[in-house]
Amino acid sequence: MRIIKSFTLSAVTLALGSMTSTLWAMGEHTDAHMSSHQMRDMSDMQNLAKDVVTDSAQINHAEHAEHAVELPIASTEIYAHTADHRIEHGGQIYQSTEIDSRWLSNSDGEGFLKSELESRIGTDENKLFLKLHADKAESAKADYAAQAMYSRMISDFWDVQAGVRYRYDQKHSSDKSRYDAALGLHGLAPYFFETDAYLFVGQDNQVSFSLETERDILLTQKLITQPYLNMNVVFSDDSRYAQKTGLNDVWLGVETRYEISKKIMPFVDIAYHYEKGDKQTAWQTKTDSEADWWYGAGVRMKF
Structure with a gap:
């Protein structure tokens, strides 16, 4: 009878130890999995921010380039408008x-x-x-x-x-x-x-x-x-x-x-x-x- 109790206690102890190890392993796996996802999400957010900054810089650069190209045209249009205005208001012979x-x-x-x-x-x-x-x-x-x-x-x-x-x-x-x-x-x-x-x-x-x-x-x-x-x-x-x-x-x-x-x-x-x-x-x-x-x-x- 004493032998049976000892065996039963040993089996319960082993089962509890096995369950504890299993739960600890599952927790570690879950933490590692979550950390991996977090790292991936953070990396994705950083990449998205870089893309936004890059796109914004490209847009600004394009706008500046467009303005740089259109500036002489605008100056010409202003000069032409001024000349027309001068003709309409006193410059005409x-x-x-x-x-x-x-x-x-x-x-x-x-x-x-x-x-x-x-x-x-x-x-x-x-x-x-x-x-x-x-x-x-x-x-x-x-x-x-x-x-x-x-x-x-x-x-x-x-x-x-x-x-x-x-x-x-x-x-x-x-x-x-x-x-x-x-x-x-x-x-x-x-x-x-x-x-x-x-x-x-x-x-x-x-x-x-x-x-x-x-x-x-x-x-x-x-x-x-x-x-x-x-x-x-x-x-x-x-x-x-x-x-x-x-x-x-x-x-x-x-x-x-x-x-x-x-x-x-x-x-x-x-x-x-x-x-x-x-x-x-x-x-x-x-x-x-x-x-x-x-x-x-x-x-x-x-x-």
């Missing part, structure tokens, strides 16, 4: 010409023909102005004047101009041709008055100032009335055919035109004219001041 011719007569039946031409060419900032005037009283010889002016924009509404004026008067027996230096302003005065103001300085101490200003008042889209003022002030004149100093000549009138088109515009005109006269010199006699009302019609053409 344009030309326009206006011809004005009118016949006026006074209460005494005397007639007077006035013709003017103004042409300009250039950009908004730099222009060349050419102005021609021809005045001919009935039964008298004509006198002419021409101005060539360089015009430079100094603000949104004003140009400063400088140039030369040439005058030719057939009524004079000598000194028919005269030259004057000219400096002036051309632009839009407050309340939309188109204004030309010039200072002239010539030989024989001839210094004068001229002002031309006008304003359009729309009665309809095609019928327009235009009050205007043209005046000439003489500061000094020691020439053979000198004019009296002071306010020498004034035209104050109202012109009403009908615009058949923007190129052809007939009009009627009524004006008050004052002229101070000439000084007494060795080559001419003194003349008195004259003032009268003048009425007439004409046509203006633009192209």
